[in-house]
Structure formats: C-alpha cells, structure tokens
Amino acid sequence: MQHKTIIEPFRIKMVEPIYMSTEKERLNYLKEAKHNLFLLESRKVIVDLLTDSGTTAMSAEQWAGIMRGDESYAGAKSWERMRDAVSELTGYPHIIPTHQGRAGESILYSYLGGKGKVFISNTHFDTTRANIEYAGSTAIDCITEEGMQPSLDHPFKGNIDIKKLEDTIIQYGAENIGTVILTVTNNSGGGQPVSMQNAKDVRTICDKYNVLYILDCCRIAENAYFIAQREEAYKNVSYKAIAQEMFALADGAVMSAKKDALVNMGGFIALKSKEISNACTTTLIIKEGFVTYGGLSGRDMEAIAIGLDEVFDKDYLHYRITSTTYLGNKLLEMGVPIIRPVGGHAVYIDAKALYNHIPVHEYPGQALACDLYLKGGIRGCEIGSVMFGKYDENNNLIPAPMELVRLAIPRRVYTQSHIDYVIETFEEILKEKQNSKGIKITYEPKFLRHFTANFERV
C-alpha cells in the first residue's frame, strides 16, 4: 500500500524538554528582549525556527562517531574519515577543513580576490558577500527574472541568469573575475533550487572565458532532491549521483557543514587545483589550525563524515522537503501570502502583503515576527527592512525590496505536530491581524543592526 501520510523516518531516542510558556509570560519576555528575537534566550522559545544552521539533531551513528573521535594534532583517524567522505562525494583531491562555512569563504575568496576583482553569483549569501567585500573585491548577483518574483511558480528559481553572467564577465574583463559562485540551493533567494542544466551552462561560460567556477554547496543534497523531482533526465538518478555530477562540473566547493552535513559546527573547502589549495593551506595554518583539523575537533570531523552520508538517504530527503512543503502549502491554503514555490529549508512569509495595514517604515516583518512569538512562542526571523533597510541623507528609510519573515526548519528536530502547532498559530494571526501595530527602532548600531537593535510597538 502507498501511504499518504509521510512520517518522520526516525524514532526519538533522546529528548530535550520545551518550556511551555504562556502568552502573558511571553509579553514580558518580549519587552525584556526589546522586541528583538535575537536577544531572546532560547529557553523562552517553544518552536525555534530562527535558522536551520547548526540546529540539526544528530543521529545515534553520529553520536557514536563522536565517541570515536581521534583528537590527535596531526593525521587523526577522524580527519582521514572526513577527508575521504568529502573527496568521495565531491571528486576533488584537495580537502581543507574549516570551523564553519565563512572561514572557508574568508580563506578562498581573500586569495582569489583583492582590489579590482569581481565575484559573480546567483545570489551571494551575506557572509559570502561580506568576505568578498572585506577583501576589497566586488560581489555581483545575477539572479534570473523569475527568481525575483515572489509569487511566480517556477521549478528552478535559484538559477543564475546565464546572459547576465556572460555580460558581467565581458563588462569587467575575464582576467578580473575572482570566481563564479553557484549557490545551491540559493539561500538568500528563498532556498530555491538550481537546475543541472544551469550548472552545465555555467561550465560552458566559465570554459569560454577561462574563469574559475566554485559551488557554495551548503544544501546540495536538498538541491539534488529538487533536480530528481523537476528535471526529467534525472528522475531515476540517485540524489548522491546528482550531487556528484554537479560537483564534477565545477572547479571546487565551499561548504558550511552546519546545513546538509547534518552537524552543529564545521565546514570545508574542496578543490581540483593543487596550486590554489597550497595557497589556502598557508592561510589555514595561520588562521584556523593545522591541515588535518582546521578549526575542528576530531569528533566534529567524525560527525561530518557520517552526516554527509546520511543526508543523501532517500527517505530522509523526502521527509525533509515534504515537511517544509507541508507547512508552506497549508499556509497558502489558509490565505497566508508566501514566496512560491516553497524552497528546501524554509518558508518565507510576505509580511508586506499579510500586514498591509502597517507601512513599510513601521516594519511589518518585525511586527509579524513579534506576533508569532507572542501568540505561539514561535521564533522566526525578519528578512526585510530591519535587516537590509538603509537611510537616505534626510534620514528617511530606503526599504528593502521585500518584507519577509523566514521560518527556517531545523533538520530532524521537530515533528509534524510541532508544524501543525505553527499552522494553528497562523489562524490566530489571520484573525487578529488588524489589531497588530507597527514597530519603531529605539536603538540601532551602525552595522548588522538586526542582531542587536531595540524596538517598541508604535
């Protein structure tokens, strides 16, 4: 029998209790945190959807691996396991361990970059862009027209625009391109997938102009699932084989293992070129650690080796993507406006459309994020004008292009009833939305204000 109900393909062996706060308590907690959910202690949260990064529940195998961790300074067995797992998956011979994704970005992109250098991506993730700009280079996003329209349904909204890519290379001169970075799935673009055809087209362009091609492969397993579902030629290819084919197209990859390697901390750079690898290794030893551990403990490397294998399990990936889609589709049915189609790791709510009675300069996304916390103890993340807004010379807000609230789903952490609880909270949000008031900023630092700003209700 073919079941309709998709269950979590795991049993729970260890539990972490959740404190079930009341709405009255949460009103106080929110005031104490100055209406900034980043300033809220996690013990005051019921369902924490702030991020899918490093929040994974590890498997029994991974915990067993942690006990086997070899903490030798040089040549640890755990390093051999991680190196072999990454090498087998990517097909690249040169593997460099780092403590998380941005450490790899910093090492690789500072070597490839510098004044006058240009990096091109579908969308640079914020730490990627920050590392590129910090090294004095320029980061240019070349997302397709479809990728910029929130309510348009399209199978591969993460694709890079091939024409814009080629035009940008010609405009700046191929010799000035640091590298092309294809981010799979496209995190900042809503967790939308990139097709294999697009990855191949990028290869063609990079060959034509002799430009380096790097994958930001944080969510390549989730991307492979979408390719198998949506790209005819791959419907009978295994998820791992799809990922391997994509790696084979590029010259290297940077990964935050906190995503699809199913661990709480870790990352790596993997490369075809010995020359680039040698240069990165020098910086690695100065900044991160010796070549056989980077910034990692032996036990972390053990868990990464196991996680990289588990993430391609077909039942896991089916459950993973289906549960994100389940949340998104239920919200759509209820009339909550979201970015479509639903991406791999998160559901993005269009707060400007849902809270259309709150003007953009009163931050509808922050208002919705606070309401979700008040009504359900749910912690999401505003991705709108609090995060990306700027001011003009008269101190008027230049808003972000969209006012979104992201609900990111941690891997293997919550069950369907937690998700149903989130959906039920939205019924209340919809009923009460007219009573919700805007937000004003009472304190803000100069950079990355969303992390530490203070707010009040208008």
Ligand SMILES: *Cc1c(COP(=O)(O)O)cnc(C)c1O
């Ligand atoms: C998380 C992430 C990074 C940065 O990784 P960290 O481990 O957080 O430093 C880079 N790129 C993408 C696409 C990411 O999602």
